[in-house]
Amino acid sequence: MSHIVTCENLVVTYRASNGPVRALDGVDLTISEGETLAIVGESGSGKSTLGMAMGRLLPAEAEREDGRMDVAGQPVFDIAANDLRELRRDLLGFVFQNPMVALDPTMRIGRQMQRAMGRRAGSEEIHALLERAELDDPARVAKSFPHQLSGGMAQRVVIAMASARTPRLLIADEPTASLDASIRDKVMGTLCRLRAESGASLVILSHDVHMIARHADRVAVMYGGRIVEQGPTGRVLDAPVHPYTRALLKAAAGHEKPGDWLTPIPGTPPLLSARCAACSFEPRCTVSEENCHTTRPEPREVEGREVLCLLAGTQTEPKEAAR
Ligand SMILES: Nc1ncnc2c1ncn2[C@@H]1O[C@H](COP(=O)(O)OP(=O)(O)OP(=O)(O)O)[C@@H](O)[C@H]1O
Numbered sequence: 046m047s048h049i050v051t052c053e054n055l056v057v058t059y060r061a062s063n064g065p066v067r068a069l070d071g072v073d074l075t076i077s078e079g080e081t082l083a084i085v086g087e088s089g090s091g092k093s094t095l096g097m098a099m100g101r102l103l104p105a106e107a108e109r110e111d112g113r114m115d116v117a118g119q120p121v122f123d124i125a126a127n128d129l130r131e132l133r134r135d136l137l138g139f140v141f142q143n144p145m146v147a148l149d150p151t152m153r154i155g156r157q158m159q160r161a162m163g164r165r166a167g168s169e170e171i172h173a174l175l176e177r178a179e180l181d182d183p184a185r186v187a188k189s190f191p192h193q194l195s196g197g198m199a200q201r202v203v204i205a206m207a208s209a210r211t212p213r214l215l216i217a218d219e220p221t222a223s224l225d226a227s228i229r230d231k232v233m234g235t236l237c238r239l240r241a242e243s244g245a246s247l248v249i250l251s252h253d254v255h256m257i258a259r260h261a262d263r264v265a266v267m268y269g270g271r272i273v274e275q276g277p278t279g280r281v282l283d284a285p286v287h288p289y290t291r292a293l294l295k296a297a298a299g300h301e302k303p304g305d306w307l308t309p310i311p312g313t314p315p316l317l318s319a320r321c322a323a324c325s326f327e328p329r330c331t332v333s334e335e336n337c338h339t340t341r342p343e344p345r346e347v348e349g350r351e352v353l354c355l356l357a358g359t360q361t362e363p364k365e366a367a368r
């Protein structure tokens with residue numbers, strides 16, 4: 046299968062007043078055409094940086110230090126500004142957490158839709174697209190200003206706009222986090238439906254492991270600027286191999302059975318200023334051994350997924366921390 050995204054050893058550093066922050070510490074990732082990939086991890090693990098890097102939409106203080114990111118066969122960090130603009134416009138669609146940021150508050154939705162479609166689309170065409178995003182009264186929505194819409198409606202408009210040019214890759218960064226809990230799953234469903242209709246690939250970046258579980262073909266778990274486990278959703282969530290994935294699933298509310306405890310992950314996520322020479326999860330890991338402290342893990346195939354853990358596959362039954 047061909048890949049829409051190929052990311053190799055990508056290193057991105059932010060220049061900050063209190064020293065550099067190595068937000069991506071060597072990311073290896075591929076995304077297939079038509080696939081839905083969820084990237085999950087704690088706050089600060091580098092999800093948004095990785096998502097933005099796919100469109101090279103990083104702030105000025107960010108620098109690609111090493112590695113590459115190919116999108117639709119083009120190395121986004123090494124192409125001319127013109128080609129990059131074209132790539133963003135024709136091949137990529139973005140959905141962010143807050144729909145109001147993506148919408149122009151002074152312009153009616155219909156006009157913004159027309160701009161997103163990139164041609165003189167008639168109102169019927171615009172209404173049809175809004176309807177596909179499951180907005181009930183498209184004519185009224187098209188006449189509205191953004192502030193007249195609910196958060197859920199506004200995000201549906203953004204989803205319609207992101208899909209307007211039939212992109213090959215949709216990147217959704219916490220697309221439902223700002224919405225009322227009762228409609229999150231429905232809006233997510235709309236995004237996934239539009240994706241399926243167009244055959245695009247979709248990357249969902251989220252804290253919420255269980256929300257994405259229903260929608261993603263594959264899951265990539267990020268920790269300390271690296272992808273520590275990636276593989277088919279069922280495999281990774283039902284039988285996680287990396288100790289961090291296990292801890293993350295235990296800490297995530299939503300699927301606990303009566304009598305189960307939610308166990309917060311003790312310790313704090315790493316703040317990387319330089320290349321991590323060891324396993325970045327080692328300080329918080331309950332099963333780590335001597336060499337985890339001294340050896341940087343490289344991706345290995347274990348039980349049908351890729352894992353960055355020196356111990357993965359060496360223990361038949363992982364020792365769990367006592368409750
Ligand atoms: N503009 C910036 N300047 C300096 N540091 C930054 C900047 N943007 C992000 N960072 C740092 O880079 C690291 C990765 O941030 P990023 O936003 O990619 O993580 P995230 O996984 O998306 O987190 P969240 O779930 O909170 O959105 C964090 O340590 C963050 O503080």
Ligand code: NI
Binds near residue numbers: 092093094218
């Ligand atoms: Ni983020």
